[in-house]
Amino acid sequence: MTTLVIGNKNYSSWSLRPWLALKAAGIPFEEKLIVLNQPDSKAKLLEASPAGLVPVLVDDGLTIWDSLAIIEWAAERAKTPLWPQDASARAIARSVSAEMHSGFYHLRKNCPMNIRRINPARERDEAVMADVKRIDEIWSDCRKRFGAGGPFLFGALSGADCMYAPVVTRIRSFSLPVSDVSKAYMDAVLNHPAFLEWEAASKAEPWTNPNSEVD
Ligand SMILES: N[C@@H](CCC(=O)N[C@@H](CS)C(=O)NCC(=O)O)C(=O)O
Known part of the structure; x- marks a missing residue:
């Protein structure tokens, strides 16, 4: 079990x-x-x-x-498989996953995950925008170098996409600016059947956390 x-x-x-x-x-x-x-x-x-x-x-x-x-x-x-088959791609997938796991402090602190919520775009702290810029760079780079086999960072859905899925929802919730390549990547994550299942359940939850209900 x-x-x-x-x-x-x-x-x-x-x-x-x-x-x-x-x-x-x-x-x-x-x-x-x-x-x-x-x-x-x-x-x-x-x-x-x-x-x-x-x-x-x-x-x-x-x-x-x-x-x-x-x-x-x-x-x-x-x-x-949850990691790319190619050893170089796998090493980069683990690098970007680890960078997410230990990084993007300002985005995480100022833009908490709140799947139900969509805020209009507004000016954000420089530090938040620096995190967004780096994320956009990672997504664009992975899509360009490794994404030929599908719509995700390394083609097929991988552990790296799982690590970035909540980042995708934050960028959507806070209407943060990213490139067209990253927008297309976000659409792929947001339309994955497993994500849609999680999102539907999140919308049905009765609980509210005021700390995460921020603009
Ligand atoms: N580094 C941990 C972070 C886990 C974490 O911070 N979880 C939050 C929920 S998203 C939590 O359990 N918070 C409860 C608390 O702080 O009491 C991981 O990657 O699993």
């Missing part, structure tokens, strides 16, 4: 990443949702994992925490 413990689908960006990876990899799993920002959330999170954060994957008594570690676990068991 494989269970993925996640947070609210509308707000929990780190949960979306491995959830998409498990779906894309064709690995059956059950999900358990912990509603975040409630008085009892921390106790429930700590029950799921000593790190006290979601996502957490539990597989036959083995607990794996952290989004990227779960994506790697999924990649090792995937029926459909």
Whole structure:
């Protein structure tokens, strides 16, 4: 039995990443949702994992925490490969995934994931725009160098797209400017059947987190 413990689908960006990876990899799993920002959330999170954060994957008594570690676990068991077959492309896919995992602080801080919300464009901090510029550069570069086989960063959907999916939703929610190449890439992510399933569930959720309801 494989269970993925996640947070609210509308707000929990780190949960979306491995959830998409498990779906894309064709690995059956059950999900358990912990509603975040409630008085009892921390106790429930700590029950799921000593790190006290979601996502957490539990597989036959083995607990794996952290989004990227779960994506790697999924990649090792995937029926459909989650990383590019070519070694150079795979190394770049892991680089851009790691850059996302540890970076884009200003975008993440100022533009939290809120899938339901669409804000009109407005002027943003220089630091946020620098993050957006770098993201646009990564997407355009990967599409140009590795994207010939499909609409995603490395052609077929990969772990890198799972890592960037919440970034795609942030750019949509905050109407941030990106190139036409990146816009086409965003459309591919936003129309992937697994993403659409997550989005529909996020829209049906009753919970609101005021910290993430920002313009
Ligand atoms: N680096 C971690 C970050 C996990 C994380 O920050 N999760 C948030 C939800 S998106 C969380 O559990 N927040 C609950 C809390 O801070 O109490 C990962 O990649 O999985």
